Amino acid sequence: MNLKYSFKTSFEALRANKSRSVLTILGIVIGITAIILIMAIGQGGQDLILNQIKGMGATTLAIQPGREPEGFSDMASLFSDSLKEKDYLALKKKSNVPSVIEVMPEVVANATLSFEGETKQVSVIGASEILAEIMDIYPSEGSFFTEEDITARNSVVVIGSEVKEDLFGFSEAVGQKIKIKNRDFRVIGVFPQKGQVSMFNMDDMVVVPHTTAQKYLTGTNYYNEIILKAVSESAVPQAVREIEATMRESHNITDPSKDDFQVHTQADLVERVSVITNILTALLLSVATISLVVGGIGIMNIMLVSVTERTREIGLRKAVGAAQKDIMTQFLLESVLLTAIGGVIGIIAGAILAFLVSLILSQVLNLNWGFSFPISAAMAGLLVAALVGLIFGIYPAKKAATKNPIEALRYE
Amino acid sequence: MAFIQVENLEKTYLTGELKTEVLKNINFSVEKGEFVAIMGPSGSGKSTLLHILGFLDKPSQGKYLFEDKTMNEYTDDELAKIRNSRMGFVFQSFNLLSRTTVSDNVRLPLVYSPIKEELWNKMVLKAIDEVGLSHRQEYRPSQLSGGEQQRAAIARALVINPGVIFADEPTGNLDSKTGLQIMDIFKKLNHEKGHTIILITHEEEIADFAQRIIRLRDGRIESDKKI
Numbered sequence: 001m002n003l004k005y006s007f008k009t010s011f012e013a014l015r016a017n018k019s020r021s022v023l024t025i026l027g028i029v030i031g032i033t034a035i036i037l038i039m040a041i042g043q044g045g046q047d048l049i050l051n052q053i054k055g056m057g058a059t060t061l062a063i064q065p066g067r068e069p070e071g072f073s074d075m076a077s078l079f080s081d082s083l084k085e086k087d088y089l090a091l092k093k094k095s096n097v098p099s100v101i102e103v104m105p106e107v108v109a110n111a112t113l114s115f116e117g118e119t120k121q122v123s124v125i126g127a128s129e130i131l132a133e134i135m136d137i138y139p140s141e142g143s144f145f146t147e148e149d150i151t152a153r154n155s156v157v158v159i160g161s162e163v164k165e166d167l168f169g170f171s172e173a174v175g176q177k178i179k180i181k182n183r184d185f186r187v188i189g190v191f192p193q194k195g196q197v198s199m200f201n202m203d204d205m206v207v208v209p210h211t212t213a214q215k216y217l218t219g220t221n222y223y224n225e226i227i228l229k230a231v232s233e234s235a236v237p238q239a240v241r242e243i244e245a246t247m248r249e250s251h252n253i254t255d256p257s258k259d260d261f262q263v264h265t266q267a268d269l270v271e272r273v274s275v276i277t278n279i280l281t282a283l284l285l286s287v288a289t290i291s292l293v294v295g296g297i298g299i300m301n302i303m304l305v306s307v308t309e310r311t312r313e314i315g316l317r318k319a320v321g322a323a324q325k326d327i328m329t330q331f332l333l334e335s336v337l338l339t340a341i342g343g344v345i346g347i348i349a350g351a352i353l354a355f356l357v358s359l360i361l362s363q364v365l366n367l368n369w370g371f372s373f374p375i376s377a378a379m380a381g382l383l384v385a386a387l388v389g390l391i392f393g394i395y396p397a398k399k400a401a402t403k404n405p406i407e408a409l410r411y412e
Numbered sequence: 413m414a415f416i417q418v419e420n421l422e423k424t425y426l427t428g429e430l431k432t433e434v435l436k437n438i439n440f441s442v443e444k445g446e447f448v449a450i451m452g453p454s455g456s457g458k459s460t461l462l463h464i465l466g467f468l469d470k471p472s473q474g475k476y477l478f479e480d481k482t483m484n485e486y487t488d489d490e491l492a493k494i495r496n497s498r499m500g501f502v503f504q505s506f507n508l509l510s511r512t513t514v515s516d517n518v519r520l521p522l523v524y525s526p527i528k529e530e531l532w533n534k535m536v537l538k539a540i541d542e543v544g545l546s547h548r549q550e551y552r553p554s555q556l557s558g559g560e561q562q563r564a565a566i567a568r569a570l571v572i573n574p575g576v577i578f579a580d581e582p583t584g585n586l587d588s589k590t591g592l593q594i595m596d597i598f599k600k601l602n603h604e605k606g607h608t609i610i611l612i613t614h615e616e617e618i619a620d621f622a623q624r625i626i627r628l629r630d631g632r633i634e635s636d637k638k639i
Contacts, residue, residue, distance in 0.1 A: 002523075002529070005523045009523075012511055012512060013511070015511075016511040085579070093420050142455040147632070312507060313509060315507075316503075316509070316520075317505045317524070318468075318492065318495075318518070319468060319495060319501045320495065320496060320501065320520055320521040320524060321492050321493065321495045321497070321521055321525065322492060322495020322496075323488075323489045323492040323493075324489070324492075325489075326524060348566070375474065405468045406463050406468050406469050409468075409503065409507065
């Protein structure tokens with residue numbers, strides 16, 4: 001039997017049982033839809049995070065206190081107070097780290113802001129005057145604080161656009177005094193709307209000089225992080241070596257395995273994020289696969305019913321000269337067509353849903369979320385669907401092909 | 413050698429411990445162009461004999477030569493090929509595929525044949541014309557009368573121009589008038605076109621259309637007479 005007639009026969013059979021065919025492929029449709037949706041969203045999320053990381057610039061490095069934990073019981077090693085002012089000063093010396101052009105300590109605190117009865121819980125970042133440059137965000141109203149503000153531990157604050165809206169509405173914010181932890185801070189600048197940059201939501205935070213933050217907000221003498229900028233992207237590995245050497249000298253460490261700090265590059269971060277999102281995607285995909293298996297069992301069930309119903313047809317086909325492989329091909333093609341159609345519908349539905357999700361995320365949540373439809377996922381989805389049809393169709397098709405023609409013809 | 417030759421053919425079924433002898437010591441031969449009716453009461457083994465002759469079943473003992481070759485020399489796929497190219501089947505219950513038209517049904521054997529697709533339409537039209545169903549070729553079986561359905565089935569048996577047509581009680585589901593019309597078609601195919609026809613029936617009136625009647629009783633040939 002040639003392929004054209006095999007297809008024609010299979011289509012006729014599926015069309016003869018329209019509603020049954022539709023219901024049968026529902027499981028496959030749902031499975032493939034889920035797979036496409038997960039892959040598209042996974043890809044979109046990964047792109048978003050990676051873009052934000054890249055937004056900080058590939059030359060940015062960060063020193064964090066503590067070392068990589070050696071298992072769950074070692075988590076405490078992540079929380080450490082090892083980054084002190086002497087490290088900052090050592091890193092500021094150009095001769096120690098020639099490949100680094102900027103150094104900025106960072107202190108993070110959670111605090112309540114208040115202004116004329118309005119209060120708001122925010123993250124307070126204690127940073128230096130070069131934060132604007134590193135994050136590429138400059139106040140749209142007022143100005144950023146200066147080196148003098150840092151040395152003098154001045155109580156000045158630059159606020160995010162959302163903070164401004166919540167506390168001041170449409171009225172002028174620059175020049176007003178707000179309370180942070182019961183201390184008056186003068187607003188000297190407001191950031192424009194920027195959204196998420198790296199791990200921070202820039203709109204929902206306030207920035208103060210790091211010296212001020214240590215003295216009045218955290219009461220500590222260590223930093224949460226030291227941010228550095230290498231002279232160029234190619235100088236990053238060299239900068240890492242220089243930073244590690246300077247830090248070890250400053251901490252009197254001779255054995256690198258005893259390091260009480262970690263140096264992260266953007267490349268590290270990108271890699272970590274990719275690993276995490278890939279693991280998440282794989283996890284979700286394995287759940288979606290279960291629905292494909294369930295769908296496949298449904299296909300097998302219906303094909304077995306179909307084979308029994310069409311016993312006489314099989315007998316007749318054999319009588320007029322169909323070989324076993326002709327019958328086998330016919331029924332296999334039917335189940336593969338069923339699942340492939342289900343796959344195509346699933347891909348379309350998945351793409352539409354993924355598009356809607358990206359629309360909601362970008363419009364409602366104001367994320368810079370791009371709709372990405374991975375073609376490779378669509379191809380894989382179609383392939384998997386057809387494969388499900390093939391695998392779960394073999395048993396019914398084999399049963400049809402090996403039917404005894406006389407018994408088949410006698411079947412009532 | 414004869415076109416169809418059966419020597420000491422036996423068929424037994426084993427149902428658990430019980431051995432049922434359906435056919436015993438069957439010997440006969442059929443020449444090209446003969447019109448043979450196989451008669452017998454139900455349970456006489458006539459259907460089983462027709463199934464063996466039509467390569468749908470295998471004998472337990474004895475020899476069956478079709479066009480000088482014994483059945484055992486063929487593989488299952490080769491048997492399917494011979495059924496396709498050299499044999500045509502007509503059944504009591506027509507066995508048409510309900511979801512397609514008359515011409516699709518008649519085309520069915522061609523779909524499994526090595527014949528080139530360009531020739532199919534001509535062959536289908538010719539077969540439908542021979543049974544006088546040209547005005548119904550795009551109808552579905554459910555839109556046809558019983559007699560018309562059986563004509564479509566005969567056209568399907570004819571379409572590849574087989575060496576022999578096997579008919580299993582072809583008038584059993586039809587009223588007697590329509591049955592006679594169907595028999596007229598078989599007679600015409602035998603007389604005018606020279607088709608070999610082997611037909612099963614239990615009605616004397618139908619058997620009278622043949623030139624030779626083989627009577628079976630309890631799995632043995634009771635008589636084999638030319639008319």
